[in-house]
Amino acid sequence: MVYPPATPARRCRSLSVVVPCYNEEANLEELHRRLSATLPEVADSWQIVLVNDGSADRTEEIALGLARRDPFVQFLSLSRNFGKEAAMLAGLEHARGDAVVIMDGDLQHPVEMIPALVSRHLDGFDQVIARRDRKDDPKLRTALSRAFYRVFNTLIDVPLNDGSGDFRLLSRRAVDALIAMRETNRFSKGLFSWIGFPSAMIEYENVQRDAGQSSWTMHKLFEYALDGILSFNTKPLRVAIWIGLWMVGLMLAYVVWLIIGVAVFGVQAPGYVTTIAALVALSGMQLIVLGVIGEYVGRIYSEVKRRPAYLLRIDSAQDLPPASGVP
Numbered sequence: 001m002v003y004p005p006a007t008p009a010r011r012c013r014s015l016s017v018v019v020p021c022y023n024e025e026a027n028l029e030e031l032h033r034r035l036s037a038t039l040p041e042v043a044d045s046w047q048i049v050l051v052n053d054g055s056a057d058r059t060e061e062i063a064l065g066l067a068r069r070d071p072f073v074q075f076l077s078l079s080r081n082f083g084k085e086a087a088m089l090a091g092l093e094h095a096r097g098d099a100v101v102i103m104d105g106d107l108q109h110p111v112e113m114i115p116a117l118v119s120r121h122l123d124g125f126d127q128v129i130a131r132r133d134r135k136d137d138p139k140l141r142t143a144l145s146r147a148f149y150r151v152f153n154t155l156i157d158v159p160l161n162d163g164s165g166d167f168r169l170l171s172r173r174a175v176d177a178l179i180a181m182r183e184t185n186r187f188s189k190g191l192f193s194w195i196g197f198p199s200a201m202i203e204y205e206n207v208q209r210d211a212g213q214s215s216w217t218m219h220k221l222f223e224y225a226l227d228g229i230l231s232f233n234t235k236p237l238r239v240a241i242w243i244g245l246w247m248v249g250l251m252l253a254y255v256v257w258l259i260i261g262v263a264v265f266g267v268q269a270p271g272y273v274t275t276i277a278a279l280v281a282l283s284g285m286q287l288i289v290l291g292v293i294g295e296y297v298g299r300i301y302s303e304v305k306r307r308p309a310y311l312l313r314i315d316s317a318q319d320l321p322p323a324s325g326v327p
């Protein structure tokens, strides 16, 4: 695999790497090994923030072991599974570096890209996005994904790029901007785009997952898409209004046509067909519009409660629990 040349490595002053981890027991040691080999080349000081998002496997035990062994590792454990968005926020809030890299814990985001990210950052970019190509992805999935982004971009105000996930480097001011957004329903892809600042993009070759399982199902993806659309603007409400107007217009035209038929041509109009058609169309419409409004009300409800996005159970910087078996 070829990565953009990064020799001689350009260095930044301090770099934090934030890794949300959910059931990544099989990957953490390897990730830590690779990071420890790469980071000294690109930063004068660095910090690896491992965030355990309520894993059910040995992720916590392994990450705690790393934090004990390596003073550059900070380990955070959330009180339960809050989802990747919350885990990332927790990591960002505890990252102290001038630049922060966010990457997955499943080795799908190549550590070897970090020197290239840092180098672009030093060229003056606040966000350097590592974008994967879709070479080995199933064709159907790629097509669906492209279609998804096309529809998505017409629905929301901030443009999103296909293939650019959460793997990226952020400058300190970009991180501060992200943390300042206190919404509970976080949709990072949108937030990253919303904050603006100069950004650059670097492509890398897609890596298939080595160990463990992707936690994304079709159902989860659909929910994620809905979250994205609804948390970014109120366009769906406007769409509902337009559909309503069109329906009313069509109905009026139909009624006029019927009246002309009866008055001019003497046609007998079978009334019940019209009635049923109108009833079905209108009640369907009302359900859709109610559903859309309901979604927004639900979101307002969850935002006004002002609950924290996550709760911390362990922060290794505050209190490193004793290793089991040690008195």
Ligand code: UDP
Binding pocket: 019, 020, 021, 022, 023, 024, 053, 081, 082, 083, 084, 087, 103, 104, 105, 106, 108, 213, 214, 215, 216
């Ligand atoms: N992740 C998390 N909380 C979750 C689900 C996932 O912190 O509830 C982490 C996971 O450990 C990984 C990253 O988010 O580091 C991406 O997850 P995954 O590989 O399942 O997603 P995909 O790569 O398929 O988009």
Ligand code: MG
Binding pocket: 104, 106, 108, 209, 214
């Ligand atoms: Mg993955």
